Amino acid sequence: MKNLRIVSLLFLILLVLILPFFFRSNQYGMILLTTILLYGVLATAWNIIGGMAGQLDLAAGAYLGLGAFTTGTLLLRFNLTPWIGIFVGGLVAVLFAILVGLPLFRFKVKEVWYALSSSALVEVLRIAFIMWEKIGGPVERYLPNYGSALYMRFSSYIPYYYIMVILLFASLFVNYWISRSKLGYYLIALGDDEDAAEVLGVNVRSSKLKALVIYAFIVGLTGGVYACIYGFIHPNFFSSPLSTEVAILGIVGGMGITYGPLVGAVLLVSMRELLRANLGGQLESLYLVIYSVVLILIVLFRPRGITTLLQDTFNKLFSRWVRNNHAE
Amino acid sequence: MKRIGIGKLIVLATTLVLVLTSCAAPQQTQTPTQTASPSATPTGKKLPDKIVVGCLEPLTGAHAIFGTEAKVGMEIAVKHINEAGGIQSLGGIPLELVSEDAGETADSAKLGAESIISKHHPVAILGLYISRMTVAASEVTEREKVILVADALVDSVTAMGRQYLFRPAPKASQHGVTAVEFVVQTATKAGQPVQKVAILNEDSSFGRSNAVGALQAALDNQLTVVYQKEYPYDIADVSSIVSEISAAKPDFVVHCPYFMDAILFAKTFREFNQIPKFIVGMGACGYTDPESIKALGDTANYYANTYSYNPAKNTAQNKKFVEDFKTKVGHIPTEAAGMNYYAMWVLKEALELSGKLFPDDPLNPDNLRQAFLKLDLTSGPAVDTYPTNHIAFTPTGDNPYARAVVMQVQNGEPKVVWPFDSAEAEPVYPRPDATY
Amino acid sequence: MDAVIQLLVNGALMGCIYALITLGLSLIFGVMNIVNFAHGDLVMISMYMAFWMGSYMGLDASLTPLITFPMLFLLGIGIYYALIDRTLRQKYVTQIAVTVGLMTFLRAVAQLAWKAQPRSLPYSLISGNFQIGSATIMTSRLISALVSVLVIVLVALFLSRTWPGRAIRAVSDDLDASSLVGVNQKATYALAFGLGSALTAIAGGMLMTFQQVDPTMGLRFGLLSWCVLALTGLGSISGLLISGIIVGCAEALAMGFWDPRARLLVVYLIFILVLWLRPRGVFGRK
Incomplete structure (x- = not known):
């Protein structure tokens, strides 16, 4: 059993690593894979605060934008390579998360109000950066043209893909590691019932803050890469639709399941892209109607996440297989 | 929840593979340009039986107001060009318009550019309208050497140093x-x-x-x-x-x-x-x-x-466009529609010129780019629908005579x-x- | 000084309309505890309905609520039975996901039905302006504000004086006890959701007297109405009006004395501060 687990994990890693070879000449396939993984990373990171700690965070765009702006500004102003810049970006996102998280958790802003206040934060940052002409401003700031590995501006998507793979496995690992650590038990306890957890001696505030900080760091890192993929920075990176989407991917995939949000990202992002590429040109917003109906149906009939459906199906098949083998 | 089961992992892996392959499947199909039948050119070199032009506009979301109108302008332009006999210097090959939604973000614009290029291999793409989407998509068109006729008016769009980007309309x-x-x-x-x-x-x-x-x-x-x-x-x-x-x-x-x-x-x-x-x-x-x-x-x-467009310009070509647009949409052409109507004609003129200058390989992006740079139009359907009477391009891709x-x-x-x-x-x- | 008064007047009048928009949300969330992220988009739909009625029946925008009110009521009931009812036993997260889906759906349908171009009704009958002191008051805003106040009072009366209104409050106060005294819980929830949606019809009609509508209109009122609600706190109907006016005035002052771009910045900062310092709202009863 244990061997099988390691084998399948290796199989998965191998699969993700060799996937680009099927798409070598297909740039569209590669950017699609990269985009899916990008959302996968964001949703997996979100799982720490949203899934485990049960805090419905809608501020992914805030940390993403901070990471992007830090990386971009360091590159444009001080010619600092994004390979270092993204980590600084992650730290800036962490600082901001602490700054916001301390009062939020101190004053026990919870549930819907937590969701709404995090959503408002994204807008606050967007407006602040539009008005802050020195760093932001309404006009796009272009990063150097592609073709330079030092500036993390590759002319092919394959390096970006592997960066995303690294980020994805890192965030999956962090998820897995947290879920087995004391912090993970605390988070799950307080996600279920905050007051009960507090009575049992969980330090609710610091646990939540730790979750928020880890999440902000991963999203901030990703934000730096995001800026390099798209080649510019603009205050619209502080995007509330993106933030909501990240949370939706997590919810649809399955909150609290380590790889649930990844499954959600793979399914929903590729479904929407399929619909956009094939229907968007002719029927305009019809594809969004289809997309939203599917989304609603998934959430209504599988509120614990689409991953649970896959698990159930698999368990059924697996147990039948085991039974048959034993019968022989 | 706390344990990664093997089953779950395999399920995950298979879903990943299944979804990704199904996503990537559409572009495996070959495009018409590839399986082209030979048509006569002066040198006898094989040309496709139609020239594919991409329309990549924000057709949904906050900017759909502009994109949806722009698409209609392009459709009418392609119809008019084909009715007038296609690209004459290339033996009258017609144009074919393929459209995709560019959404409202940089990611969807980039995905759209990659997908329209890998699926249809267009000679040129018109559109994007919004500057940040143009920035993201033009990186793709630049790498793939596809001409991008931009309708985003923000000044800095032509200051990015893009080689294959042209903007006929007056800048902001x-x-x-x-x-x-x-x-x-x-x-x-x-x-x-x-x-x-x-x-x-x-x-x-x-x-x-x-x-x-x-x-x-x-x-x-x-x-x-x-x-x-x-x-x-x-x-x-x-x-x-x-x-x-x-x-x-x-x-x-x-x-x-x-x-x-x-x-x-x-x-x-x-x-x-x-x-x-x-x-x-x-x-x-x-x-x-x-x-x-x-x-x-x-x-x-x-x-x-x-x-950026003069719907009252007193030329037969312009009146025809206004008439057709009115029948189709119910009002006179909006700016987005007008800009893309003449942009399509400008592209047509560039293709004609490329056919004359480079009869061996007129659709080669570098040749087409040269043709754009050598354009100097003072008459013809493009000028007839253009706000001024002179269309030419500077190396940055702007028309210095645009007003x-x-x-x-x-x-x-x-x-x-x-x-x-x-x-x-x-x-x-x-x-x-x-x-x- | 004149400028300040003018700004305050503009802000206060707009604030009353914000209060009216929030009233629907307050019924749905504050009373029934249903999280609805698509509230702004219901306002958008009712503005389109007002446009539709106004342009095909030649009605003035200010009169369209007479027809759109029942339409939105039915729509609300439909949404309740189709979506919301199934999420009641789930966590609030599920409700958020479903209503975000609904939001995308409504926007896409609006673009399919009415195209992306903004729609607006002819210059309304109730438009015009008059002077009070140094301030110019626009009639459409004033009448919209008065209608808002009136509707808020009527809804408060409905909740306290009538049987269905009391049923709504009973369900919200104590679910088990209310079913003991014979309140049909499901029907009451549906009634509250229907009423909450129908109230946006009045707001939509009044907004159409001076505004235009496009499919992304919901963005303008979604988070904003939650801000007003947070400021008010739950269960207080009269507090809505004061919070609405505070938000409207803050917005107008930010536009006048700082920068028009900072308008939502100020509103959202107030929102975040209120959540930190007064998590139960300023006027809340719970």
Whole structure:
């Protein structure tokens, strides 16, 4: 059993690593894979605060934008390579998360109000950066043209893909590691019932803050890469639709399941892209109607996440297989 | 929840593979260009049986207003070009338009560019409209060497150093300059010279570029800027801005609205009943768009706006376009539609030229780029629908002869009132309902 | 000084309309505890309905609520039975996901039905302006504000004086006890959701007297109405009006004295501060 687990994990890693070879000449396939993984990373990171700690965070765009702006500004102003810049970006996102998280958790802003206040934060940052002409401003700031590995501006998507793979496995690992650590038990306890957890001696505030900080760091890192993929920075990176989407991917995939949000990202992002590429040109917003109906149906009939459906199906098949083998 | 089961992992892996392969599947199909039948060219080199052109516009989301109209303009242009015999220098091959939605973000624009190129291998792509989407997508067109005929007017779009990007339409700061100069000239002509100007724009890069042009023109004309503000286009109420403007008492207002906010401003100006001598819009959209006029009713009267396309241009080609557009959509062409109609004709002329200059390989992107740079049009269908009578491109991709026209709503109809020599009506100045 | 008064007047009048928009949300969330992220988009739909009625029946925008009110009521009931009812036993997260889906759906349908171009009704009958002291007051805003106040009072009366209104309050106070005294819980929830949606019809009609509508209109009122609700706190109907006016005035002052771009910045900062310092709202009863 244990061997099988390691084998399948290796199989998965191998699969993700060799996937680009099927798409070598297909740039569209590669950017699609990269985009899916990008959302996968964001949703997996979100799982720490949203899934485990049960805090419905809608501020992914805030940390993403901070990471992007830090990386971009360091590159444009001080010619600092994004390979270092993204980590600084992650730290800036962490600082901001602490700054916001301390009062939020101190004053026990919870549930819907937590969701709404995090959503408002994204807008606050967007407006602040539009008005802050020195760093932001309404006009796009272009990063150097592609073709330079030092500036993390590759002319092919394959390096970006592997960066995303690294980020994805890192965030999956962090998820897995947290879920087995004391912090993970605390988070799950307080996600279920905050007051009960507090009575049992969980330090609710610091646990939540730790979750928020880890999440902000991963999203901030990703934000730096995001800026390099798209080649510019603009205050619209502080995007509330993106933030909501990240949370939706997590919810649809399955909150609290380590790889649930990844499954959600793979399914929903590729479904929407399929619909956009094939229907968007002719029927305009019809594809969004289809997309939203599917989304609603998934959430209504599988509120614990689409991953649970896959698990159930698999368990059924697996147990039948085991039974048959034993019968022989 | 706390344990990664093998089953779950395998399920995950299989879903990943299944979904990804199904996603990538569509582009495996070969495009018509690849399986082309030979058609005669002077040298006998095989050419495709049609030239694929991509339309990549924001067809959903916040910018769909522009993208959906632009697409109709392109469709009519392709129809007209094919009816007129296709690309004659290439033996009359027709154009084929393929469309995709570019969404409203940089990611969807980039995905759209990659997907339309890998699926259809277009010779050129028209569109994007929004500057940040143009930035993201032009990186792809540049790498793949696909000509991008951009309709994003923000000045910096042509300052990125893109080799395969061309923009026939006048850039945003040009609109700002036009708006100010129009009012200065009209006011002088009417014997009531202007002194004080208020500049107002929405807070995107487009609004900013317009305002920069207007500010420059105001300084050049020795005007005093008594009020200057930027506001977010999704503003819910503008009575505060309107009351502040009336307190500043400018002679005229130069305003770059996004689109729907122009309606809100016009209604609020009227209701507040503190109206300066003139209100002119600069930039693509706003006061004189047929949809705005329909939405505003008689409130739209006397508002003016710069326009990158001249729907009143008195040429047969233009009349045909206006007629066809009216039959299809129900109103005169909007700016987005007009810009892309002549952009398609400009592309057609470049293809013709490329066929003449490089008969061996006319569709080679570098040859086509050379053809664009060598274009010097002063007549023909492209010029017949263009605001000025001269189309050529600088190495950065801009047309140095591009100028915007100014339209004014008179009796519910948008009329071209500037430049004076190609106007269809006299501008009404000052506004009859001006209160100060 | 004149400028300040003018700004305050503009802000206060707009604030009353914000209060009316929030009233629907307050019924749905504050009373029934249903999280609805699509509230702004219901306002958008009712503005389109007002446009539709106004342009095809030649009605003035200010009169359209007479027809759109029942339409939105039915729509609300439909949404309740189709979506919301199934999420009641789930966590609030599920409700958020479903209503975000609904939001996308409504926007896409609006673009399919009415195209992306903004729509607006002819200059309304109730438009105009008059002077009070140094301030100019716009009639459409004033009448919209008065209608908002009136509707808020009527809804408060409905909740306290009538049987269905009391049923709504009973269900919200104590679910088990209310079913003991014979309140049909499901029907009451549906009634509250229907009423909450129908109230946006009045707001939509009043907004159409001076505004235009496009499919992304919901963005302008979604988070904003939650801000007003947070400021009010739950269960207080009269507090809505004060919070609405505070938000409206803050917005107008930010536009006048700082920068029009900072308008939502100020509102959202107030929102975040209120959540930190007064998590139960300023006027809340719970």
